[in-house]
Amino acid sequence: MKPKKADQLQVEKLSTLIRTHSYKYHVLDEPEIEDSEYDVLFQELLSLEERFPELLSKSSPTQRVGSKPLSGFKKISHGSQMLSLDNAFSIKDLEDFDKRVKERLAIEEDVEYCCEPKLDGVAVNLFYKNGALDKAATRGDGTVGEDITHNIKTLPAVPLELLRNKEVTTIPTSLEVRGEVFIESSEFKKINKKLEEEAKKPFANPRNAAAGSLRQLDPKITASRPLKLFIHGYGGSDSPHEEIPNNQFEMLQLFKKWGLPINPETETVRGIKSCIEYFSKIESKRNALPYEIDGVVYKVNNFNLQQRMGKVTRAPRWAVARKFPAETGKTVINSISFQVGRLGSITPVADLEPVKVGGVTISNASLHNFDEIDRLDVREGDVVIIKRAGDVIPQVTKVDLKDSVKRKPKIKQPKTCPSCNGELFRDEGAAALRCLKGQECPAQLVEVIKHFVSRNAMNIDGLGDKIIRLFIEKKIIKSVSDLYKIKEEDIISLEGFGPKSSSNLIESIKTSKDTSLQRFIYALGIREVGEATALNLAINFNGIKRLMEVSKEDLIEINDIGPVAAGFIHDYFSDKNSIELVNELILLGLKLSPPQTDNSSKFSGKTIVITGSFTSFSRNELKEQLIVRGAKVTSSISTKTDFLISGEKPGSKLSKAEELNIKTLNEQEVIDLLN
Template sequence: MNTVEQHIQDLRNELREHNYNYYILDNATISDYDFDIKLKQLQELEAKHPEFFDANSPTQRVGGEVTKNFETIPHEHRMYSLDNSYSKEDLQDWEMRIKKLVDGDVQYTCELKYDGASISLTYKDGKLVKAVTRGDGFQGDNVTANIKTIKSVPLQLKGDYPPKFDIRGEIVLPFDGFNKMNEERIEIGEEPYRNPRNTASGSLKLQDSAEVAKRPLECLLYNLKGANLEIQTQFESLDKARQWGFKVPKAAKLANSIHEVLEFVAYWDVHRHDLPYETDGVVIKVNNLQQQEELGYTAKAPRWAMAYKFKAEQVSTRLNTITYQVGRTGAITPVANLEPVELAGTTVKRASLHNADQIKKLDIREGDEVYVEKGGEIIPKVLGVDLSKRPIDSEPTCYITQCPECKTELVRQEGEAQHYCPNYNGCNPQIIGRIQHFISRKAMDIDGLGGETVALLVNETLITNYSDLYELTKEQVIPLERMAEKSADNLIQGIEQSKNIPFERVLYALGIRYVGETVAKKLAKHYKSIDAIAVASKEDLVNVDEIGIKIAESVTAFFTSEDNINIINRLKGFGVQLEMSAEQLIGQTDKLKGDIIVVTGVFESISRNELKKLIEDNGGKVSSSISSKTSYIVAGNNMGPSKKEKAEKLNILLINENEFLQKIK
């Protein structure tokens, strides 16, 4: 290494150390002036010697890279949502479920739940290589250039870090920085930002990273993901991340019981107001990572974690009018149109009233002063009425009997909370809603086509159902509002590319009532094609794993409609994937059909997830708990003694991973 290169390297290391001391340890070891002088010196040296360029140099934090379109990329490890709890009883129920599924004592790591924008950072050989937003959990937007400008995100790690891993965290905007930004905006006559969370989230998608660099964002990290990290517990992973140079909040605490968890919750419910960031609750995780693996995931969330939400902020305001919305399934939702009121950092103008029973139960009327809360801090809801302020001439609410859009007589099935408009193919909001669902990211993921454009296409009678999309031409869409030639090309191209979307997602996209992502996967895997599902009886459908009578009735009703069959036939003709592809069918057998198998312990030649996939690919069902219905157990090392005891008591066979692999050969 020559003298210039060595000098550049020494300056980089020194600036990284000062940056770490200031932004991670809150312990400045150099004045801002001296830091800026050294940074300028490094910038000049790098400009003169571009051959020594380093994408992770401290000089790269000033930004300047402009991103016109943020690339959507898949997460290597899915980013799940968390289940929410609101009471001591919720947490006790969760603990009971955990203790049925894992052996031994259970410890919990309690961490504060920061209210910001979720991010996933990927490091290779200690260098930041990728930063991706949460997106839909499966894929997100590549915002690496913007994230590099955040001083508390290390570009080069310290210590004994693994060769490759992901780390998850939250991009937050501290109150002080947020208030300062707003003072500056007011000074120049601009509207102030509404709240720190939305401002932090919006910052990630600014096109000029130099603008992001001006914002005092911070990144708080809390979760490691990767193979062979050689870490045993969540608490240890937080400590390791700190050692590697990440900003990991120190509020985290180990708890030995739900009682200790609740002590942590009670403390922070009061002291959170002293924190420099927005928090909306506590996240409780099973501490032992092997126990986490045993517990696994539901379709949407890990079984080993729970978010405890602090009591939501509540305000009162006037309910001006009640209007009614029609959803894509025809469900009617009553909406309270409110006198605008500030609530949890946003202006609330509307809130859901849920259904006729809720309105009747609370006796909600137009003109009432009502109490409003943000349920789960997201969707405002009306909690009750201040009867002392009710107008004398107040009249009880009469729930509508006709669809507010198409005037069809509403129906309400026995046991259903909501009213429905039965005009499936003639009610515009239902048609628009179904097509919007069809094109959504988790379904057909059609680039260039958004919800507003769908509404325009329907209202202009260019399409009446989702199969019509595949006959659209560029010439038809160019005259639409805000549609330029480039966006028209993107739309038509996006529709064409959607023909490659796999069958299970097409099935979900069809919008069959009660057929969500998980049910669509089960049905696709079991029947392999739309034709097989179309002729399946209710009795046959109920025999499929996790398909109940409600879903079975909905599926058979969908395929008895001549209109739906015609639409599906058209989709077939356009080349949409309505059966499993040859590639997907590779390795799929019925060898384990009817078998219910429990996977437990630590495995050597194969990961637990690979084992579970092999079971499902061969027609078996993976169960998380041992019962008399269990066919056998695939047991690895460190199988819990109580599980072993239960298996012996029920006379259930235990086989090792090699015996299982022989079984499916």
Template structure:
């Protein structure tokens, strides 16, 4: 056997042992023998560097240093999941699904929802190409070097796999490994880690991958996405992924009706504590990919999946004081300051009280013993008062009448849950909050500038609004606390680079009340320039697709304010993008202008995305559901029966993909 063959033979053998031990939980050889074979391979690769392969088992030991994690776009967006907290919520979700699909037989994949750090891993030609954190769903941080150290993640796949695809999963830290890490810290007098989830997430951003390799991280995989995948359902995808070498939890099951989903939930609500990992619920997915495609997505989540959250852990503690926070929109949030208590793996000292109505409803008073839980296992909230322990002589809580920051009298609009400070342009937390929103990742994404630095810049009288950021100089920034030459230069550079951010994100960054990412995109696409949007009336705005009266009035109010116009003019002078940069498509036409299409089913000539792009490139509009405004439905195989029935009822013209092609070709 020559050197190249020996190296390849050792790699295959070590990969097999690795898979057996970390995925199948069985072993054919001792740890000592494995280490000796790994050392033999390392020595050979060092001696013959021409045979080095990034997918070699030796690359798991780490050693690469990553100073700055590159932000990269996801090939396929990573959506969030809608949450449910009762079986009634699941029944309502199923009804919404059936309303779209019709009375078709449905099966569901039930999977445990593991509490870790989300990851998307791309494989090309069977080799691990890159691994990217969730980030904002559209882009995340490239943590490939660190992910390669996790032994349950295959570097080289086995069997027949597509040329390229992504697989999503959760990086977790098993309880046993977490306890061992904490014991080692305690023995050397260091502070132990708070909980497994945060520790797993923090591990992905360590600069030294050899340090990540020392941590007993695991990866549980649950979803594949890509073109031409060789299966037709979620459950079949999980089984196929196991055959390729991925660690897919065996607890996942196929349910043929909602009662079987409930049985799965009931079982794991009791037995989840026997698992080696943290889990906080069950994810239920429509099993068929065809039906998933038919159901589609909202702006934030798939319509074909929902997370059922197990009942949250509760504890009781003492309410010491109530304080009030002012948000960037002026909304006042009351906060309970609690006697520190351990809850779901973290120490809780504060909890949201939401608003005046919630305080009155629960009759919460300072000095009460209160019950606290983590809403959706994330944000602590007070759910009840233990009246048996209430001290004598306490008075009902009187909600504040004036802003705690600027002493302006608060207002509360009709139908509003929150009180607001109307001092929009002089209340410090509102000013700082708007600038922090402006620089945030989903908005202008200004590198080198964080929330604490914004507060420092404002306190130092260097900025009074987000337009002032563009006037900052290195010399002005250097005297600030914790600012060195390089960090000051990076801050100024990051501000200048934000001038390239497209108009729709600039519009979101302005912080207009009720204008989130999706609304900003729709307004930018419709009006194309800030000047056109400024002139729009409430009636004109309401006519824009999915823009309601509340949003329209908020937009008009924003542009009617002279201070806002001055800030926008200041931003224009600095070269910030205030118009859509149209990309020229040489094949674009207007032949479908004014026509609304709905795409449904599975196609042979095109993908659904290609059909939608063709419609938009030729001036048409793509609708998500069939309404009286729909002109055509392009129907492929297995079109949803509910959509077919609705199209026929509304007498909407149904086209095959061939007929649609003929229209594009002028027939």
């Protein structure tokens, strides 16, 4: 069947809508519709394009993960050279830079600089042809890079087509822009946690994770990683001179209008004093930024002045990167030990002679896995350089061979578990070793119980790490269910216990028996089952017995549960030991109240957005309370939102709600309505 004119118009309309909403979400950070509404638009476009392949254009928003895996990377020449930056390591270096700029330009007045944080990411070069993304390349040697077009297309923040709207009437027939691809720190932690749980090799830092995700032959892998991008440089275009702004800052604003994301911290300042102030401002914000940065980039703002200054071989004379002082230190490895995780993975850890790095005393560092130990050739007694970046666990970056005399033998991989002596296994393709003894392994049992009693799980007070270890050592608990068999006389004579503390503990264990189904599911510590998934399961199954009998297919049917998580959940409830444990806990008197959807509540059937922080509950606790009362909690304000619940420091959502005339509730009003 041939497409009608109406079909063609609909495809164009949907593509424009999807592009616009994607821009509002990724570039402006002001989403206007719900993710689910976006999905509906996307599906409609997809099905039209399937029906009428002739309507499918190369830059359609559906074409992000279109290409098949490649067999290798092609080389691409950049239109103009991608320069690297000179570094300034002190205020004096920065002042010298400013002096050189003035000397070369033969001016005495203060120079205007465009400043932005320096991201620790991967540099890329994008080419747009007639407004459509044509090619993307890595930096390579600055002149020739690798073709990563297939992967760059999977980044939701990269427009496949530049936006045309009222504000921008012309788009250059060719355009080259430079940017930095990065992964946010929180996403980096999630990726590594997942890799570790799968006993795969974690990434050393967010930059490695971004580079590794970008340099994939299969774009599906890249698409699965939460990569982001900021554009920071102009490579050239064939537009008439008068259409291109004459300075860096306005150029960036034009990029933004075209739909290219830029760093919101970018500012212009005049004179060296303001440059130093900007640096202090960014440095104090550093840990609060969602991504890792390693300094600030200053560029002479005016393009004409830039041109007058020129470049030296590979670095421009008109820009400099002022780096943060390196947070590294030098110390001795006292010993290397092996930690056993909750799911059995073995992580080598370096015990360090305590050293101060960036104002924090560090006494141990992760060595990740044995590949990493081999790579570093690190041994006990070595003098090593350690690095602390953001709030990531400190790492050993290298061995100082000059200072490491009389080296001890290489570290050997343990053959058996350091805790239970059980045999260790290596999953296929995985870097980490695993002990498969489960709760029979004391180290794993400690971690399992720690998780079980934690605040968001069974919430048992008074059971810290030390006490759990003591109970396991004294054979008072051999499994999770033993917690509910502890009697006062078992513990009253133990070190650190008296009549009061032992009866308190027994009481708090008893109190925990009355709990919710979702907390219990979360407490079991099933792989891939966090709090949100646990609540989701509780709402869908409404009873532990039903969940225990569910098929994998039924699990996948549930929104937000993917095949991998479904597999782990199903495996867990098919395992003899888990079934026994759950049944025993119920026999011991655990009462699991299913989430009651309360239809009489004021919140029933309402769509609610939460913003800011609260004193009486966490956002998660509030969300749970609302879902239980039949509300739908979403992340962005739209015309469909019924209430915005606004706590301390609400951010942009509050003004958005006021703009759309959406009713706002404060903490006290919510508490009143919940009761």
